[in-house]
Amino acid sequence: MRIEFDDGTLLLRDAPDGVPHAEWDDRVDEYRTQARHYRSIRDWAGEWDDATAENGQLELHQSAGQDINLTDDARAYPDLALTPAVQIESREYQQAALNAWRDHGRRGSVVLPTGSGKTFLGIQAIADAGVATLVVVPTIDLMNQWHATLTNAFGDQLSQDIGVLGGGSHDVTPITVTTYDSAYRYIDEYGDRFGLLVVDEVHHLPAPTYQQIPEMTIAPYRLGLTATYERADDKHEVLEDLIGPVVYEEQVDNLAGEYLSEYETIHLSVNLTSEERKRYDEEYQIYRDYVDSHDFDLWKETGYQEFLQRTSYDPQGRRALIAKQRAEKIARTAAKKLDTLDNLIKRHHDDRVIIFTANNEFAYDISKEFIIPCITHQTKTDERTEILERFKTGEYSMLATSQVLDEGIDVPAANVGIILSGSASKRQYAQRLGRILRPTEDREPARLYEIIAADTKENYVSQQRRQGVTDSADS
Structure with missing residues (x-):
């Protein structure tokens, strides 16, 4: 039997019946399977042996009641002898x-x-x-x-x-x-x-x-x-x-203190102004009335998808979606959130602070209001690199961002995070928490603030994203 790699699949030439995962291909009169089954087929044919895998021609053990002579023409990768240049002891x-x-x-x-x-x-x-x-x-x-x-x-x-x-x-x-x-x-x-x-x-x-x-x-x-x-x-x-x-x-709590910074999460509620409350209640009620008059199960992803599909052809549904978005924006950009943010910025003027928002528009508004640098997905690579470098050295002590820093990117030195808005995603919350948990020499506790508009959908969203990620410490 000969294994060949063929455009993301494995072509099994002269294969006996019973090869795992294999399906007959009438176009070539041979068995074929997905490339990912390479190791499974090698296991089936005989003992998996890295020491001899490079030889291609293998005499393997008896399998399925017959001796299998396997030629491996699929493997095109080399062995490498590697030792990480920087010898840092593993935690x-x-x-x-x-x-x-x-x-x-x-x-x-x-x-x-x-x-x-x-x-x-x-x-x-x-x-x-x-x-x-x-x-x-x-x-x-x-x-x-x-x-x-x-x-x-x-x-x-x-x-x-x-x-x-x-x-x-x-x-x-x-x-x-x-x-x-x-x-x-x-x-x-x-x-x-x-x-x-x-x-x-x-x-x-x-x-x-x-x-x-x-x-x-x-x-x-x-x-x-x-x-x-x-x-x-x-x-x-x-x-x-x-x-x-x-x-x-x-889990993050198991590493906090010894390998990651100690941390605390602080959840702050602010009230909408009377004008904001009036507009929020009006818009949100339009959305709720439409949802309640239909059989959408919004607790399930399929239910919300059904709602979105209906808004594409139902004018009332479209109006309900717009009302929902308007209500969310009122809560997201509440005036007293900015007042609270102002107080936190003054309190943490000696710290490295990242301010998280849900969208670019709000991030830019904060950047202009408080005269701090901003990073979004629209920020060019060179500019982003320069901002992060200045943040690392302390030339910039604060920066605002939308969702671009949520995942993966190494943000050095940050020890305070302020969430002004975000999704219900536990993943997003965990990633934002992770941005401030890298240990520093003084090992001062990191802090993650979350500013929520009281008596709005943000209360539910906040509970959803925090559930199972970290214990809350209401303040």
Whole structure:
């Protein structure tokens, strides 16, 4: 039997009946399967042996009542002998996570809080696996960040530079970092060239198009990294099949104090002005009246999707959606929120503060009102890098942002976060908390403030995003 990689699939030439996951392809009169089943087929055919896998021609053990002579023409990835250049001793939980991943056959996801060193763990896993590696990340910023880290760790040990696939670059080498979008576009071409697939922020992977990334690569070793594994739509359940099970998980409270900053969360309520209250109640009632007159189960994602679909053709539904958005904006931008923000800015003038909003418009308004720098997805890379560098050195002590800093990007030195608005996502809340938990020399407790408009939908949203992430400390 001969295994060949063919555009993101495995072509099984002269295969006997009973090969796992294989389906007959009438076009070529051979069995075929997804590339991700490469290791399963090798396991089925005989003992998985990394020491001899590079030889291609393997005499394997008896399987399914017959002797299998397997020629492996699918593997196109090399072995690598790597040692991270910077020898930093692993923290206890990082070593435990690496051991757990190794014990599960180098397959599975690790869930660690933001700021606890997931990238460092990824570097250790790459060295441990010792094979060509593809690192997949959600954004260009994270791609550049990983590229710099990989170059520092392994750049001098490789005959080729660390590869970059995405952001205008198309350079694929034995260790390559890419974005989800670029990996999806090219994985059918390069899916045979990597033995380890590292997926950062792996909770994005269940998206239908992104699932093709692990499906179309033969990588026998797989590592998912995230601070927030579970998804509201429960689609994280597919990750066990694509990447492997969760092999290690650590909660933020278990690391606070020794490895992350001690922290406290402070929730502040402000009242709407009489004019804001009048407009909020009017708009929100329009929305509620429409929802109550129909059978939408808004507690379920499908119910809200049904509501949105109806607004596309029902004028009253459209008016209800606009009313909901107007009410949310009134609560989100309440005048007394800015008064409270002003007080917090004065109180923490000696700290490094990040102010989080739900959208660009509000972030820019705050930037203008308080004369502080602002980062959104519209901010150019060079400008963003300069702002973060000045924030790190202390030249800037505060910055405002929408959602662009929620995930992945390393924000050094921040010890105070102020949430003015956001979604009900527990993931977003955990990521914003993680932005301020990186330990500092003085180990002063970090603080995360959340300013909520009283007697509005924000109360419910706040409870939803905090539930299961951290204990609340109302103030």
